Amino acid sequence: MRLELWSILFAALVILSAVFWLISRARMKQTGLPDGRVRYSDTGAWRKVEKPYFDGEWGLVGKPDYVIESKGTLIPVEVKSTSAESPYESHVMQLAAYCRLLQVTSGHRPVRGLIKYRNRVFEIEYTAELERKLKSLVNEVRSLDPTSDVPRSHHSASRCRSCGYAENCDQRLDQVG
Numbered sequence: 001m002r003l004e005l006w007s008i009l010f011a012a013l014v015i016l017s018a019v020f021w022l023i024s025r026a027r028m029k030q031t032g033l034p035d036g037r038v039r040y041s042d043t044g045a046w047r048k049v050e051k052p053y054f055d056g057e058w059g060l061v062g063k064p065d066y067v068i069e070s071k072g073t074l075i076p077v078e079v080k081s082t083s084a085e086s087p088y089e090s091h092v093m094q095l096a097a098y099c100r101l102l103q104v105t106s107g108h109r110p111v112r113g114l115i116k117y118r119n120r121v122f123e124i125e126y127t128a129e130l131e132r133k134l135k136s137l138v139n140e141v142r143s144l145d146p147t148s149d150v151p152r153s154h155h156s157a158s159r160c161r162s163c164g165y166a167e168n169c170d171q172r173l174d175q176v177g
């Protein structure tokens with residue numbers, strides 16, 4: 001009788017574990033993030049804040065919101081508070097910079113990164129072409145005269161609203177008019 005009771009308890013525990021596993025898988029799917037372990041966060045969910053990554057050769061510094069380790073590869077994740085029907089180019093380049101920073105600091109080249117908007121997640125491949133684009137953008141920025149005024153190059157208010165420099169930018173469109 002006692003053995004039967006233990007068997008029932010054991011079976012219940014196994015079922016409970018399976019249920020919790022299924023719930024955590026479902027939550028992972030809801031967030032749009034792939035299976036994997038979140039290694040690092042600066043969103044405030046973790047109190048310990050890591051130092052930003054640094055690439056002395058290209059002069060890049062920064063840290064993505066998350067880095068996920070999945071099947072031996074690192075995936076940077078950038079979380080945006082806005083919705084988007086397609087990824088903004090500036091966000092893609094930001095993610096590319098995180099891929100480069102991860103490559104330099106870990107010695108392993110990420111094959112992709114994720115941009116998570118409020119309504120969907122975009123997977124961006126870190127291709128050689130994207131790396132070349134990043135490099136030429138870095139060179140372009142380096143060649144700019146920091147004392148000169150750079151005029152706004154677009155007329156998109158939504159782009160300004162999702163821009164990380166908006167607070168300090170006197171050209172942001174939602175302030176015009």
Ligand code: SF4
Pocket residue numbers: 152153159160161163164165166169170171172173
């Ligand atoms: S806020 Fe300023 S820097 Fe940002 S996208 Fe708008 S114009 Fe460009």
